[in-house]
Amino acid sequence: MLLKLLILDRDGVINHDSDAYIKSVEEWLPLPGSIEAIAQLSKAGWTVAVATNQSGIARGYYDLAVLEAMHEHLRELVAEQGGEVGLIVYCPHGPDEGCDCRKPKPGMLKTIAAHYDMALAGVWFVGDSLGDLEAAKAVDCQPVLVKTGKGEKTLGKTLPVGTLIFEDLAAIAAELIHN
Numbered sequence: 348m349l350l351k352l353l354i355l356d357r358d359g360v361i362n363h364d365s366d367a368y369i370k371s372v373e374e375w376l377p378l379p380g381s382i383e384a385i386a387q388l389s390k391a392g393w394t395v396a397v398a399t400n401q402s403g404i405a406r407g408y409y410d411l412a413v414l415e416a417m418h419e420h421l422r423e424l425v426a427e428q429g430g431e432v433g434l435i436v437y438c439p440h441g442p443d444e445g446c447d448c449r450k451p452k453p454g455m456l457k458t459i460a461a462h463y464d465m466a467l468a469g470v471w472f473v474g475d476s477l478g479d480l481e482a483a484k485a486v487d488c489q490p491v492l493v494k495t496g497k498g499e500k501t502l503g504k505t506l507p508v509g510t511l512i513f514e515d516l517a518a519i520a521a522e523l524i525h526n
């Protein structure tokens with residue numbers, strides 16, 4: 348069954364990011380319009396999944412219970428708007444652990460595709476960092492850059508060929524729902 352699947356990076360796409368990491372539910376603040384965008388997409392029949400690097404776990408800045416609380420909070424906010432969030436996959440490892448899931452490796456995207464029994468070709472993966480776009484490219488997803496979070500900085504780098512660029516998640520929702 349062909350699912351309308353959209354995969355999102357978390358920090359800098361759904362919520363504000365920080366160079367000091369997002370270390371608590373209190374620090375986890377939605378970007379303007381992002382919760383509404385996810386709810387509108389969900390209500391329009393899209394399955395919205397999340398693939399997020401969380402090396403702050405390996406670095407000891409916060410633990411899995413806090414990370415899960417952030418994601419429960421996200422789910423509650425979207426549910427209040429009548430939508431729902433699909434599978435959230437995270438990489439808890441540090442950059443030097445050689446795992447298969449840390450972006451720019453595509454392991455989390457593959458996990459999401461397997462969960463939904465979907466091919467990844469052409470599925471939009473929305474991120475703010477170059478590693479997000481490279482992960483997308485590695486599995487033939489459509490790389491999509493938003494200018495929120497680290498997006499403006501990423502714009503100055505060499506992007507994968509064919510990368511789509513949007514202001515923010517709200518603009519992406521408008522594009523996908525109305526076209």
Ligand SMILES: O=P(O)(O)OC[C@@H](O)[C@H]1O[C@@H](OP(=O)(O)O)[C@@H](O)[C@@H](O)[C@@H]1O
Pocket residue numbers: 356357358359364365366367368369398399400401402403442476
């Ligand atoms: O954007 P997503 O994937 O949802 O999450 C990014 C976060 O895990 C953190 O990733 C870190 O990169 P390092 O993991 O230290 O290289 C830094 O960029 C932090 O500013 C950022 O909050």
Ligand SMILES: [Mg+2]
Pocket residue numbers: 356357358359360364474475476496
């Ligand atoms: Mg990010």
Ligand SMILES: [Zn+2]
Pocket residue numbers: 437438439440446447448449
């Ligand atoms: Zn990992």
